[in-house]
Amino acid sequence: MAAISALPTAGRFAGLAGLVVLAVGCWRGRHWAVSAGAAGLLAGVFVAGLDGAPVVAVVVGVGATVLAWDAGGTAIDLGAQLGREAPTARLEAVHAAGSLVVAAAAGGLGAAVYLVAGGGRPMAGLALLLVAGVALVVALDRA
């Protein structure tokens, strides 16, 4: 019981720490820090999900985390390639808009599937869908 009640606290801590590390990573221009911070944020969102947060909140949380990671990484690369003085607002806005559309579409799809299909699915189907998800993601990542 104690472990379960400690979970939300740990989640909050992971989320906050992730936020701080991500911000510092952006400031200092360190990719690893941005990634580590995003991982912390993601852990926070997952913990919230395990703790019973609604599906929309979890999907939005994951989407926002990916957007933050994407924007941070883009900013660091721009800093390395173009420096601090160069005007880059338009590029960053266009890039962020593209990512936002993807996050909204994918997240919307996921939430919709969850909300439309109720409970009571056979275990075999669920397991096969998970296998499909893992295999497809791994295939996509081999770009």
Add this chain to the structure above:
Amino acid sequence: MNRWSAVGLAAFALGATAIAVPALVPISVARWSVDLVAIGAVAMTYRAVRGRRGRRHGLTTTPDPEVLAPAEPPAGSVSEALTAFLGNRRVGRSGLHEATVTVLTRYAGLDEAAAREAVERGTWTDDPFAAAYLGGAVPDVSVVRRLVEARGRSGYVLGRRRTVEALARVVGLEPTSSGGLAPLGRWFDRSRPPPAEPAEEAPRPTGHWLGVSAVALAAIGVGGLAGVAPVVLAGVVGVGFAAYARASSPPEATLAAERRLETDRPALGDEVEVTVTLRNEGERFLPDLRVVDGVPGTLAVAAGSPRLGTALRPGETATLTYAVTARRGVHAFGPVEVLVRDLAGSSEASVSLPAEATLTCVPPLEPTVTPVPLRPVASREAGPVSTGHGGDGVEFFATRPYQPGDPTNRIDWNRRARTGELATLEFREERTATVVVVVDVRPGCFRAPRPHVPHAVDRAVDAAGRLAATRLAAGDRVGLATFGASTWVAPGTGRVHRAHLERALATELPLARDGPPSRSTRWRRELAHRLPTGAQLVVCTPLTDRWAPGYVRTFDATGHPATVVSPDPTTADAEAALLEATARRVRITDLRRVGIPVADWAWDEPLDLAVSRLAGRRWVP
């Protein structure tokens, strides 16, 4: 389609069927099979994260056009400096021994045997560490002091550093810090690896989204193990981004660039505004353009940034504006380098857009206050070199008995009135000198005390221009030549010649070292062949290598009296740099000892001061 996607699609079809029409897929699985898949997902998460970590080197580097291309770095080690000093392979203790003897024979009035003895007995310096380093006797200092002085370094390193510093003091240099080795970091840390050849390469992956699949895999793993459906479904976001990164098509840039200069013939030091206009001439939206303009390495950006990150719709234009500070010479702008990424930022292509522009700056020749004194020499034409002969001129020289045919305006009528004798006045005969101003542009001369500032050759060219202007104003015939290149302007006078010199100095002398060090001395034979008989040389050289004095002495000995004006790019901070500065002092002393005047022009003083020191006059600004 690879194995993973085949497995994925098959599993998806089966799973969807099992959920929609359970009767068609009559397999029943236990809860633990879901756990198994979830654990597999966690393992794959780890792989995805690890794949991300190797990515950092993939970022395309861009050039650094804002600053001047770095000057040549100083010696990187004491051994390197010693080799340049002595010209042999003696390094370490024996090299410094040799260098100390060399210095003592010049500065302490010792002959070689006495110098060697002083070094061996350690009497040449007050510094016990330096004396012991070369002499062998253990320094007579307390253990505590030795530890404090060494600051964690070995006794060898401490002794070497103190020896270099003691040597520098003998030649009159004051070490500015007792820092360790050469701080070469400042020379190299800013100069990144040269950017890849900007040829039109195939689009390459940037790795920007590498590892995003970890989001989906972690969600499936965590959610699957805990049996929490919302978390599993949140993984869809990760799948979406992985697909986005994958599906994004490689960009095909159809861009045109145009560069406009506010003026292409600015005055020296003017800030020239540069405007680059970039136009998307294709049919496609270009969402990610990273633009770096090709500012010449010989110009520094004064205001604004020559870089831009933007997106362009078809037909749209973007401009970037910045200002460069005009410097001597012809500066050709390079192409505009553009990195084009797709919307997701997962693939990238380099494009090099031609945009020609040339900036030419010809600084006016400004005379120095004090002309550089010339060496006494006779030629046949009238001009400002005092000859030590009586004849035509303005300054009274002597009287002599009248000879029939002397002009009546030269007869000393006062004496005729006083004594009745006829005598003729003679004036000091003045003749023009033929002066060839020489700029040393050999590799090894492009040195500066800091990496991104004008180097010693820039200073030498500046000095050459001013000295030439001064000698022209004094009525001499002035020409221009170089050590190390074939630039040649034959001596002459007059306004047209002056303009010619002005132009040659600005446009024909190199702005940066071109090519690797070369020992070719073809220029030497050419120059010897071209120099008119009796022409004097004013050589502007930093004297940073051991060959320069030899060249000066050879010309001096073959009937071309030389004067050296030497901008000093050395610094007195690090060990190797200090040794180089010491070597340069010794070269100057050696030249002076054979009667060649040398103006040692410190980096932070005006040329007038150095020249007036040579002329033995006080210079008042």
